[in-house]
Amino acid sequence: MRYTERLQQRIERTGSRLCVGMDPRPGGDGVEAVPDFLKRLVDETWEYAAAFKPNIAYFEAMGLRGIEILGELMGAMPKEVPVILDAKRSDIGETQKYYAQGYFEHWKVDAVTLNPFLGYDSIEPFLSWEGKGVYLLAVTSNPGSADFQQQILADGRSVFELVTALGARSVAESNATDVGYVVGLTHAAEVLAKMPDAPLLVPGLGAQGGDLAALAAAKRTAPDVINVSRGIAYAGDERSFAQRAAEWAEKIAAAYA
Template sequence: MSFAERLQQRIKKTGSRLCVGLDPRPGDGGATFARNFLKQVIDETADSAAAYKPNMAYFEAMGIDGIRVLEDLLSKMPEGIPVILDAKRSDIGETQKYYAQGYFSGWNVDAVTLNPFLGYDSIEPFLDWKDKGIYLLAVTSNPGTADFQQQKLADGRSVFELVTALGERAKAEERATDVGYVVGLTNAAAVLEKIPDAPLLVPGLGAQGGDLASLASAGRTAPDVINVSRGILYAADERGFGARARGWAEKIATAYPV
């Protein structure tokens, strides 16, 4: 079963598109605290999560102990819940080959985020992994998306359309890996009509204040997931992680039905 099919299956099972971001803040007690904290998050949110998204930066900030925490978590993830590793890797093809081998074979994650700035040959090492997925950064959720991603080219296209052209090329070549895109909810309304109906990883709903209406009205059929990290892990309320996740899952399902 392909990555997209597994993700779609999980979305249907949970009735929601919620992706739970796993971002342990390194100042909150070190690696031991992070391990216990994230284990509790996963245990309490597993019923609501369509996917989990550990962010490499937060683990790398704790040094080698943080990497061990991530490896331990990946080995104990609940069965049937896809894991999207938010690594945003970008390098020449030979180096990317080893990133792909490490993530897809060594750590056995289901999908990885990639920065496509170096071009098609830099994502090719990730394209021949059966039943895996990649998400190319297309239009991110930060204000700086205007600096490059949404700049207009001489032929009328925007730079992010060069990114989606890479994914369409991989699809035309019938490569083994599913290709999706990162599209920030804060910027989605202006670009969705130009984004292929491929899986989207959508940050920007919780603390960044994105609006789901643009996604809901776009007529998409792909297994899109909407990430919430701080709104579940660090919300300033008395609810537990599970209650927060259920709240976000219900909000997403109401605005963007499965």
């Protein structure tokens, strides 16, 4: 089964487009408290999750133990829920081949985020993996996305349309890996009309203040997922992870109704 089909089935089964972000920040209890924290996060939210998105930076910041924790986490994830590894890797093709092998073969994640600005040959090693997906950074949620991604070229296209052209090339070549895009909700209203109807990973809801209205109004058919990280794991209130996830899932579903 292709990645997009599996993700679509998960969305239909749960009625949820919520992607639960996993950005662990060790507190006073130290790194060794993180595995239990992540287990509770998964156990309490998986029924509401269309996908999980661990961000590799937070695990790398914990040193070698953090990488071990990520490996242990990947081995214990519910099989029903696709896992998107937020790695944003970008390197020459030979190096990318080993990133792809590490993520897809060893950690067995379902999809990974990539920075495509080294060009097509830098994403090519990820495109031959059956049942897997990649999300290319197109228009990110940070203010700096205006510095490059949204600049207008001489032919009238935006720079991010060069990114979507890479995805179109992969489709034309009938590659095994599905290609989607990262589009920040904070910029969705300005860019959605130029985005193909391919899967979107949408950060920017919750702590970053993105508005769902533009995304819902676009009437897209692709299995887009909307990420919430801090709003579930670190909301700073008395509610459980499950209660927070349920609220965000309902809020997203209501916008699409």
